[in-house]
Amino acid sequence: MQLSVRQEAGVLVVKAEEARLDAAGVLAFKDRLREAVADAPRVVLDLGAVNFLDSSGLGAVVAARKFVAGGALELAALTPAVARVFRLTRMDSVFTIHADVGQAVAG
């Protein structure tokens, strides 16, 4: 899973650059994300390009949160299919989810 990383107003914005976060791609995603967020105090994971997430992908996003000190990882720009998985599993109740990165960084 390709990731792009940038700093914006003191927040590390990590964007997943591939369309699928699934069983086939989670190991690479977790490895790259772990590297990317090292020591970042606050991370926003931009999932705007991801249109498919399965249970493995969901588990990887949860794991990603544990890579950040204090669990300070928030999500942004969930597509409808991805938002639906978070809703069905009720994991939307334990993540801060922003409509877009702009709102995430402003907050």
Add this chain to the structure above:
Amino acid sequence: MPVERLRFDADPMAVRHALIQVEGGVTLASLAEDCRSDVLLVLAEVMNNIAEHAYGGGQGRALLSIWHEGGALVARIIDRGVPAPPIPADAVMADPSGLPEGGFGYPLIRLIAREVAQSRRLGCNILRITVQGDISP
């Protein structure tokens, strides 16, 4: 509408490609967006289970068939692997506050599928899943 059939290797990348084909195929085209997402998700769960377990992590093939039946979407997956473990009827979603990293698969299958039927015949596992659909005319 004909039955759509797809053979796939029991590995996660092949499952990904099979799902991409299903997503672009005729059977899913007439489904409402939410139903289409649910179908693809439940297929991902069951197909990745097969990829992980049916052949002991080794190589093998499986066959997916999907079709419309009485306002529902039916999927049947056949593999020649070891006897499939039953998908628990009472699988419930884990408490999200514990930040679980797994255990979502079975509860998602039970949440999305109206019917789940597992059988074994002639050394093959047969899984039949029904998802209630809003099929546009």
